[in-house]
Amino acid sequence: MTAPPSVTPPVAPLLDDGLPARIADLAALDDLLCRPTRALIDDLAQVDGDILVLGVGGKMGPTVAGLAKAAAPAKRVIGVARFSEPGLRESLEARGIETLACDLLDEAAVAALPEVANVIFMAGRKFGAEGDLALTWAMNVYSPAVVARRFARSRIVAFSTGCVYPFVPVDGGGAGEATPLDPPGEYAQSCVGRERLFSYFSALHGTPGRLFRLNYAIDMRYGVLHDIAAKIAAGQPIDVTMGHVNVIWQGDAAAQALRCLRxxxxxxSPINVSGPETLSVRSLAEALGQRLGRVPAITGQEAATAWLTDTRAAQELFGQPVVGIEPMLDWTADWVGRAMPSLGKATKFEVRDGRY
Known part of the structure; x- marks a missing residue:
């Protein structure tokens, strides 16, 4: 395990009236994503113990770990992944995050991880899921069982997805936490399996936790808005058959995940997390097209159903997200318009058969 450098906490917490007009570059993006709100700082102050982020190498992992360290600099924050991406380990350590390499399918390796009071489980497999379904089920179901048994005495916030729900009417306010889980496709079914295993071991061992059902986090390098804007910039058609979505700024989503520890x-138990609005894909394309100075090419006709969630329970606990849809649209159009870096990982939000 590497020793973390000293880290100075942010000068001031993130506020909605202090948002930048644009995000200049990757460094500015990472700094914004890892700037905590006062509510997050206060909540983590009420949570005893250090924080272990399993699957820190994924798209949201560095934000969750960096935000945790910035909000609670006195806590140890340990990021665990296989670390196949060059430079990731060094960038995490620069923020004061300790790193450990571990394959979460290896029971012996997981058993050797340090005992930590708080676990954020972020590991999983979506992209390419259809190409190796056995691996998808191993990552999304077997690994959670390994982790749930190993950290039975910890709090565990387990990342899940709104894809565990069936499609619901677009005018119905979204699926609530009590909606029966009956999704299409093996990826989504494996995500139900992940939740079932965490629920089983939580009940068996009395492990406190939350099942964090997230719909579409937004980062400048990927996400539904990035997908739409990139297609507009490239002159590619936008399919609006999956015509409605929920989205949330990645920093807000990461903050709510960490606040779930309290x-x-x-x-x-499950909690739905996303932005409060049901957003029209057609309207998002038009808004981004106006900002990019291009007319989007639209194909398809909006279906009467979509993957949508009711986030009222999260709003009651955490309030409204700090970053609303307008700044996200402004930042995305500016970022894509300048041909800034992309992760090259489409969300595939248009998919309706569950095949990724």
């Missing part, structure tokens, strides 16, 4: 339940 609001863990025994046994674990």
């Amino acid at each position: 609001h863990a339940t025994t046994p674990t």
Whole structure:
């Protein structure tokens, strides 16, 4: 395990009236994503123990770990991944995050991880899921069982997805936490399996936790808005058959995940997390097209159903996201218009058969 450097906490917490007009570059993006709100700082101050982020190498992992360290600089924050991406380990350590290499399918390796009071489980497999379904089920179901048994005495906030729900009417306010889980496709079914395993071991061992059902985090390098803007810039058509979505700024989503540590339940229970609005894909394309100075090419006709969630429970706990849809649209159009870096990982939000 590497020793973390000293880290100076942010000068001031993130506020909605202090948002930048644009995000200049990757360094500015990472700094913004890792700038905590006062509510997050206060909530983590009420949570005892250090924080282990499993699957820190994924798209949101560095934000969750960096935000945790910035909000609670006195806590140890340990990021665990295989670390196949060059430079990731060094960038995490620069923020004061300790790093450990571990394959979460290896029971012996997981058993050797340090005992930590708080676990954020972010590991999983979506992209390419259809290409190796056995691996998809291993990552999304077997690994959670390994982790749930190993950290039975910890709080566990387990990342899940709104894709565990069936499609719901676009005018119905979204699926609530009590909506029966019956999604299309093996990827989404494996995500139900992940939740079932965490729920089983939580009830068995009395492990507090939350099942964090997230819909579409937005980062400048990927996400539904990035997908739409990139297609507009490239002159490619935008399919609006999956015509409605929920989105949330990645920093807000990461903050709510960490705040769930204070609001863990025994046994674990689901919580839907996304922005409060049901957003029209056609309207998002038009808004981004106006900002990019291009007319989007639209194909398809909006279906009467979509993957949408009701986030009222999260709003009651955490309030409204700091970053609303207008800044996200402004930042995305500016970023894509300048041909800034992309992760090259489409969300595939248009998919309706569950095949990724």
